[in-house]
Amino acid sequence: MTQDELKKAVGWAALNYVERGTIVGVGTGSTAAHFIDALGSIKNEIEGAVSSSEASTLRLKSLGIPVFDLNEVDSLSVYVDGADEINSAMQMIKGGGAALTREKIIAAVAKKFVCIADESKQVDVLGKFPLPVEVIPMARSFVARELVKLGGLPEYRQQVVTDNGNVILDVHNLKILDAVALEKAINALPGVVTVGLFATRGADVALIGTANGVKTLGD
Numbered sequence: 559m560t561q562d563e564l565k566k567a568v569g570w571a572a573l574n575y576v577e578r579g580t581i582v583g584v585g586t587g588s589t590a591a592h593f594i595d596a597l598g599s600i601k602n603e604i605e606g607a608v609s610s611s612e613a614s615t616l617r618l619k620s621l622g623i624p625v626f627d628l629n630e631v632d633s634l635s636v637y638v639d640g641a642d643e644i645n646s647a648m649q650m651i652k653g654g655g656a657a658l659t660r661e662k663i664i665a666a667v668a669k670k671f672v673c674i675a676d677e678s679k680q681v682d683v684l685g686k687f688p689l690p691v692e693v694i695p696m697a698r699s700f701v702a703r704e705l706v707k708l709g710g711l712p713e714y715r716q717q718v719v720t721d722n723g724n725v726i727l728d729v730h731n732l733k734i735l736d737a738v739a740l741e742k743a744i745n746a747l748p749g750v751v752t753v754g755l756f757a758t759r760g761a762d763v764a765l766i767g768t769a770n771g772v773k774t775l776g777d
């Protein structure tokens with residue numbers, strides 16, 4: 559099976575976690591895009607979606623799925639999204655698609671975070687994938703120097719402006735043994751909007767696409 563077929567399998571498997579008649583939290587990326595396509599097949603059974611990026615909003619709307627502003631929504635039963643890495647504690651690195659801030663906000667609102675990923679995303683130790691950090695543009699150099707003090711090698715993601723008008727630093731060379739502590743330390747730097755470590759609030763369920771089918775963790 560190709561990697562995209564594995565992504566498609568988990569995207570469709572996530573439909574099992576969608577409560578009919580509710581508004582669904584929707585992530586960003588190529589795996590989440592398969593989930594959006596799957597949602598399209600039950601669009602008459604859900605009220606709509608809250609979206610984590612302009613790209614996902616476009617895809618949802620193209621399928622005729624109503625998209626709500628998060629401020630109009632009191633609660634979400636589920637948030638479904640991909641990941642760049644996930645460990646056995648269900649902690650993740652996210653933000654490869656630069657949507658980490660909106661993703662983290664919606665994940666915080668949702669009762670259940672369902673992570674959908676192909677098996678290449680499973681790791682023992684987080685950090686091989688460069689850790690994305692969304693930063694206010696004027697703070698880029700300061701935050702980069704602070705990230706070096708924390709042991710990382712930050713790289714400015716050229717030509718990328720987030721949906722919120724900010725920039726991304728991708729931090730290489732990290733071996734993240736205490737993800738909660740690093741998430742807190744980076745979040746505390748002035749100028750940082752969001753760090754792509756989802757450790758304090760990790761996934762509740764992970765659907766992992768493997769050659770032998772979809773494996774469910776944490777349910």
Ligand code: 5RP
Pocket residue numbers: 585586587588589590639640641642651652653654655656657658661
């Ligand atoms: C976007 C993300 C994505 O979930 C992550 O990058 C995984 O993407 P894909 O499903 O395309 O492999 O965090 O900001």
